[in-house]
Amino acid sequence: MYIHIPFHPSFIFAVGTVLVFVLVKSLIELIPL
Amino acid sequence: MRLALCLFTLFLSLSLLFATSFSVALAQESDPPTPTLGPFSFSTPTPVSITPGLHPCPEGLPSGFGSITPSRRWLYECSHCLLSLYPTSTPLSLTPRFLLTPIPTLDIFSTPTPYGFVATATPTPAPTPTATSTPPPPPSLSLAGFYKYSAADEEVYVSSGYWVDSYYLKVQRASSYNPQNYSYFVQTYKSGIVACDSNGNLKVSSASFNIDWNRIFSYDYEVSFCSSGRDGLGCGSVSAYGLKADSDIVFCSNSSSSKCLECNLDSLEAKITIHSTTLDDMNHGLIFTTRGLMAYSQKVIFNSHKRYLSSLPVPATPTPFPTATPDTYCFAVVEDSEPDISLPVFQIGNSFCYGLNAFNTTIPIFGEFSFPGIHVCFDEITFGSINIFGLQISIDLLSSVIAAVVTLRILLRS
Numbered sequence: 001m002y003i004h005i006p007f008h009p010s011f012i013f014a015v016g017t018v019l020v021f022v023l024v025k026s027l028i029e030l031i032p033l
Numbered sequence: 034m035r036l037a038l039c040l041f042t043l044f045l046s047l048s049l050l051f052a053t054s055f056s057v058a059l060a061q062e063s064d065p066p067t068p069t070l071g072p073f074s075f076s077t078p079t080p081v082s083i084t085p086g087l088h089p090c091p092e093g094l095p096s097g098f099g100s101i102t103p104s105r106r107w108l109y110e111c112s113h114c115l116l117s118l119y120p121t122s123t124p125l126s127l128t129p130r131f132l133l134t135p136i137p138t139l140d141i142f143s144t145p146t147p148y149g150f151v152a153t154a155t156p157t158p159a160p161t162p163t164a165t166s167t168p169p170p171p172p173s174l175s176l177a178g179f180y181k182y183s184a185a186d187e188e189v190y191v192s193s194g195y196w197v198d199s200y201y202l203k204v205q206r207a208s209s210y211n212p213q214n215y216s217y218f219v220q221t222y223k224s225g226i227v228a229c230d231s232n233g234n235l236k237v238s239s240a241s242f243n244i245d246w247n248r249i250f251s252y253d254y255e256v257s258f259c260s261s262g263r264d265g266l267g268c269g270s271v272s273a274y275g276l277k278a279d280s281d282i283v284f285c286s287n288s289s290s291s292k293c294l295e296c297n298l299d300s301l302e303a304k305i306t307i308h309s310t311t312l313d314d315m316n317h318g319l320i321f322t323t324r325g326l327m328a329y330s331q332k333v334i335f336n337s338h339k340r341y342l343s344s345l346p347v348p349a350t351p352t353p354f355p356t357a358t359p360d361t362y363c364f365a366v367v368e369d370s371e372p373d374i375s376l377p378v379f380q381i382g383n384s385f386c387y388g389l390n391a392f393n394t395t396i397p398i399f400g401e402f403s404f405p406g407i408h409v410c411f412d413e414i415t416f417g418s419i420n421i422f423g424l425q426i427s428i429d430l431l432s433s434v435i436a437a438v439v440t441l442r443i444l445l446r447s
Contacts, residue, residue, distance in 0.1 A: 008429070011436065
């Protein structure tokens with residue numbers, strides 16, 4: 001069974017950017033300065 | 034601090050985007066090949082240099098002018114050639130209205146005119162347009178030879194003949210020919226065509242007369258079926274002999290007279306057209322007899338008939354339209370292939386599939402378990418571009434800009 005999910009590169013760009021931002025922000029908050 | 038974080042995140046995202054594309058491309062090599070429509074790219078069309086008035090002009094109208102709509106580039110570069118032909122016109126008024134050259138088409142289903150074979154060995158002198166002159170006597174032809182004209186491969190020796198008129202040829206037969214049974218016949222053979230009626234008017238044409246063999250020969254019979262014939266209505270199929278016939282050809286399925294009545298063909302009239310590109314295919318033609326129309330040893334009863342024999346030239350293979358080169362650009366009208374408004378074309382590009390293949394396993398309690406396999410495929414899509422009067426708007430580029438703006442706003446808000 002194949003499940004096809006269409007995506008556009010701009011969507012990947014936007015979602016990836018937000019995810020990386022959240023990830024980096026969480027890492028910064030976890031690290032005690 | 035927050036702005037620096039945003040810029041750092043953007044840099045990381047862009048790096049991730051390109052790295053993802055590269056890694057996905059590498060992973061794609063191990064995946065089974067999937068149909069692709071080309072790589073995704075935001076390429077802009079290369080501008081074409083257009084120089085008006087530098088191409089040489091043809092003598093007279095360019096080929097195809099008036100029959101097709103010229104492209105804007107052709108009008109821009111070649112309109113000066115038309116101004117020399119039509120000094121009062123302007124380049125903007127070049128509405129195609131000239132040179133409606135009819136394209137010769139082969140219409141083999143139309144009712145042909147009676148056709149007489151032309152014997153090029155002794156050509157008929159051209160008629161002179163004089164009112165008082167009588168037509169010259171037909172030239173005599175040497176027709177000596179055997180000609181087959183019956184279904185039983187009966188041969189008739191023709192001793193001599195002469196043209197009665199432009200359609201018929203009077204022949205002298207020298208065989209024991211029974212006109213009662215074979216008063217009409219049209220038959221073709223590899224050596225030529227023989228056509229005759231009960232009066233002895235025989236149309237003979239053979240290879241020795243230098244026939245234009247590169248023609249389509251047609252027999253048209255207009256017959257009305259089913260009189261009180263003794264032999265009933267015959268059956269047959271012209272396609273079985275490599276011939277082609279019109280769809281309105283009528284053949285019954287049985288040769289008995291009772292079946293003839295069952296077919297209710299008493300008042301039917303049919304036009305039969307048989308045509309072929311080679312004379313060999315017409316080796317099994319139709320034979321008219323006084324009892325009816327004999328087709329391939331089958332007999333069809335008819336009341337009356339009209340017979341036409343015609344030929345048309347075989348259509349030549351159309352030559353491809355020459356591609357316009359810069360030197361001869363104005364010699365042929367380049368058709369306008371770009372519409373004024375075109376909608377974007379949605380396309381599916383590369384597909385990246387991940388998942389588990391199907392397998393079978395045995396679970397101690399539940400027994401044998403079959404896993405069907407699941408694959409998740411990410412299909413890359415492109416939106417294409419929209420064309421509005423020559424203005425190309427890339428929907429992909431537009432969506433990317435919108436995504437960047439939305440992403441930037443999300444990053445700045447958080």
